[in-house]
Amino acid sequence: MKKINTILVIxxxxxxxxxxxEAPKEKVKSxxxxxxxxxxxxxxxxxxxxxxxxxxEFVIEHRFDKIENISNLFGIYGSSNIRLGANYxxxxxxxxxxxxxxxxxLSDFRIKYNILEQTRDDKMPxxxxxxxxxxxxxxxxxxxxMDYKFTNRFSYYTELIVARKFTDWLSIQVAGNFSHINRVDxxxxxxxxxxxxSGRARVSPQSSIVFNYGIPLNISAIQEHTTLTNAPQQNFGxxxxxxxxxxxxxxxxxxxxxxxxxxxMMENQNDWTKGDLFFxxxxxxxxxx
Amino acid sequence: xxxxxxxxxxxxxxxxxxxxxxxxxxxxQDGQKKGAAWDIPSxxxxxxxxxxxxxxxxxxxxxxxxxxxxxxxxxxLGDGPKAxxxxxxxxxxxxxxxxxxxxxxLFYKSIIGREEMPNYEKKITDDEDRWAIxxxxxxxx
Numbered sequence: 001m002k003k004i005n006t007i008l009v010i011x012x013x014x015x016x017x018x019x020x021x022e023a024p025k026e027k028v029k030s031x032x033x034x035x036x037x038x039x040x041x042x043x044x045x046x047x048x049x050x051x052x053x054x055x056x057e058f059v060i061e062h063r064f065d066k067i068e069n070i071s072n073l074f075g076i077y078g079s080s081n082i083r084l085g086a087n088y089x090x091x092x093x094x095x096x097x098x099x100x101x102x103x104x105x106l107s108d109f110r111i112k113y114n115i116l117e118q119t120r121d122d123k124m125p126x127x128x129x130x131x132x133x134x135x136x137x138x139x140x141x142x143x144x145x146m147d148y149k150f151t152n153r154f155s156y157y158t159e160l161i162v163a164r165k166f167t168d169w170l171s172i173q174v175a176g177n178f179s180h181i182n183r184v185d186x187x188x189x190x191x192x193x194x195x196x197x198s199g200r201a202r203v204s205p206q207s208s209i210v211f212n213y214g215i216p217l218n219i220s221a222i223q224e225h226t227t228l229t230n231a232p233q234q235n236f237g238x239x240x241x242x243x244x245x246x247x248x249x250x251x252x253x254x255x256x257x258x259x260x261x262x263x264x265m266m267e268n269q270n271d272w273t274k275g276d277l278f279f280x281x282x283x284x285x286x287x288x289x
Numbered sequence: 290x291x292x293x294x295x296x297x298x299x300x301x302x303x304x305x306x307x308x309x310x311x312x313x314x315x316x317x318q319d320g321q322k323k324g325a326a327w328d329i330p331s332x333x334x335x336x337x338x339x340x341x342x343x344x345x346x347x348x349x350x351x352x353x354x355x356x357x358x359x360x361x362x363x364x365x366l367g368d369g370p371k372a373x374x375x376x377x378x379x380x381x382x383x384x385x386x387x388x389x390x391x392x393x394x395l396f397y398k399s400i401i402g403r404e405e406m407p408n409y410e411k412k413i414t415d416d417e418d419r420w421a422i423x424x425x426x427x428x429x430x
Binding site (some may be wrong): 031034038052054055168204205206243244245288289 | 348350359418
């Protein structure tokens, strides 16, 4: 009887050993695709790219005047708009930043979070990044009309960016966004949904052609006015990008003079089809800590 | 009298120019020094390249262009546009002496670095990417 019991115990325990043998199989983790974008911005908009944790970016954005003719040296001699900003990657997926812009003496606080990363084995076919900023118009009170309150200065922009690196040389992203400006002129709107398309076509290991297109959506359900006065124009940009280990350079033509996406989406009156275009460049310096 | 003063001034200017020219020869520039021998931990010397047989040339070339080319040059001859600003010659990757090092030694030199050669552990985080650069440097001989 004792023998039978022993055999029974061994027999019952045997599957446990068999399973135990199979269990330690290493789970292969999918790796994210290599650099779907090399720079944190693509002309006027954000990319899904966030530099690795503990990286500090210093960003200089510059937009010249309207390209007219040689007498204003294609806008270079005219007035300009400049933004100086700093962003810091707290983790590989989260960055925060602050910047100041000449136009509207705007201060902006921003946050960017990488929700999903596209993987090399295509188990995750897209990258998904959320971006938000809050702007504070720094001009004198007289620009805000009657009943001034400090909150009149605030504006907001939130967006979800979906990107895919299709091939080694081509990455495209589409973003849905919502803009809100607290205080606007009586005939303007406070809210606007929009879509942006942007992408990068690599032409050499370091350089790419970049492009973007922003479409403000005039949705009647949330429209404050039945007819839009000074409806915002679609924004077009195309340029050339070079990225190195510590820098990212973009030189481009864009139809916006604003450097904050909420104002590009809501107040851009430049019609690129009629030649309202501006030269601009963005320099990003990256430091790893 | 006035002409004499002007002549004297010209003579003085001439002497000063000559003095500068002579000084340039008297104190020649040191130029770049050759890097001292590397002190590489044995862990790295023995390190195996897990991607030695894989074709990562495209990735390696892309990463080399982004991170290394500005100093080391297109073909690894140490003649990139930033090379002249360095105190130490960044090395000739095509030389037999350089290529004689093990993959692990190249890994240490490229990723860990020392002095003017920066550390790339934070910039190139993926192990496969790191070795892709080593594989690419191997093609520069």
